[in-house]
Amino acid sequence: MTTNSANTLTQHLNPNALKPLFQTQPMVHAAAIAYNWAIILGAAYLCTLYFHPLAYFLTVIVIGARMHALAILMHDATHYRFLKNRKWNDLITDYTTMYPLFTSLEKYRQNHLRHHKHLNTEHDPDWVSKLGVEEFRFPKTRREFLWIVFSYLILYRGVKDAIWFLKRFQLKDGKQQPKTFREKLPKLMFYVVLFSALTILGGWKYYALYWVVPYFSTFFMFQYIRSVAEHFGDLEYGHELTSTRTVKATAVERFFLAPHNVGYHLEHHLYPGVPFYHLPDLHDLLMEEAEYSGKAHITHGYWKGLMKELGA
Numbered sequence: 001m002t003t004n005s006a007n008t009l010t011q012h013l014n015p016n017a018l019k020p021l022f023q024t025q026p027m028v029h030a031a032a033i034a035y036n037w038a039i040i041l042g043a044a045y046l047c048t049l050y051f052h053p054l055a056y057f058l059t060v061i062v063i064g065a066r067m068h069a070l071a072i073l074m075h076d077a078t079h080y081r082f083l084k085n086r087k088w089n090d091l092i093t094d095y096t097t098m099y100p101l102f103t104s105l106e107k108y109r110q111n112h113l114r115h116h117k118h119l120n121t122e123h124d125p126d127w128v129s130k131l132g133v134e135e136f137r138f139p140k141t142r143r144e145f146l147w148i149v150f151s152y153l154i155l156y157r158g159v160k161d162a163i164w165f166l167k168r169f170q171l172k173d174g175k176q177q178p179k180t181f182r183e184k185l186p187k188l189m190f191y192v193v194l195f196s197a198l199t200i201l202g203g204w205k206y207y208a209l210y211w212v213v214p215y216f217s218t219f220f221m222f223q224y225i226r227s228v229a230e231h232f233g234d235l236e237y238g239h240e241l242t243s244t245r246t247v248k249a250t251a252v253e254r255f256f257l258a259p260h261n262v263g264y265h266l267e268h269h270l271y272p273g274v275p276f277y278h279l280p281d282l283h284d285l286l287m288e289e290a291e292y293s294g295k296a297h298i299t300h301g302y303w304k305g306l307m308k309e310l311g312a
Helices: 002-012 015-022 026-049 051-077 086-098 103-118 125-131 142-153 158-171 181-201 205-233 250-254 265-270 276-286 290-295 303-310
Strands: 246-248 298-300
Touching: 002 290, 015 276, 026 051, 026 086, 026 181, 026 205, 051 086, 051 103, 051 205, 051 250, 051 276, 086 103, 103 125, 125 158, 125 205, 125 265, 142 158, 142 205, 142 303, 158 205, 205 303, 246 265, 246 303, 250 303, 265 276, 298 303
Parallel strands: 246 298
Antiparallel strands: none
């Protein structure tokens, strides 16, 4: 469905303007990975030096936001938008993002490509897994939505989501897929080195405070907000241009909620081969077409626009 819409739009777009948007820039992607890790490590270091409960709370929010940002970069790598060499594309992404987040790119890709192929249908694993789940029933009052968000801050819902996600990603076409020792070896090596280093250097306390707590709280909180923004609320699922939402975020929202242009989600579904750094240009190009500009579901802001569309 989305592919047909993209084909129709492509017929009217300037090919000289569209084609360059598919070009990857590995150094931009790599710099973004380094940027996120620098913020995570810097925030943890500063909080350790000047520890205060409020400073720690803000640090957990910042680290969770940058964990989420790493996951967005992983999403681009899922579509092979990082490196042309697919083996290195996956290996570097696993070691810098997915293994630290306790899963692998391969497991995520199996789920995500089916989501693209069968968007918002009974064959879309993301859509089916959320049908009937209270957190994804809309409309909600602002108070109800904010209560769900708060439940992540006390780790309750984040732990539930982590178990739910990891169980889902263990399956391929609904079945458990056993792996050979050789296939498990890269991930096993990562954890052996990590846990050995934490033990030798006495870093378990810091790992718990600055990775495990943000992972089970704000990381999954931001994941939830983004998931809702992309496919739930005041949307019309009968047309590809109105069944996915693009959110034009403010500067603050881009840091915490929509890193690396992830708010341009409708554009991504129409052209998943366009890397994150070209999505704003793709949006501008599409807005020149009457079909897109007249029908596309575009929301202005997460706090103002999205909250209004989710409300009762």
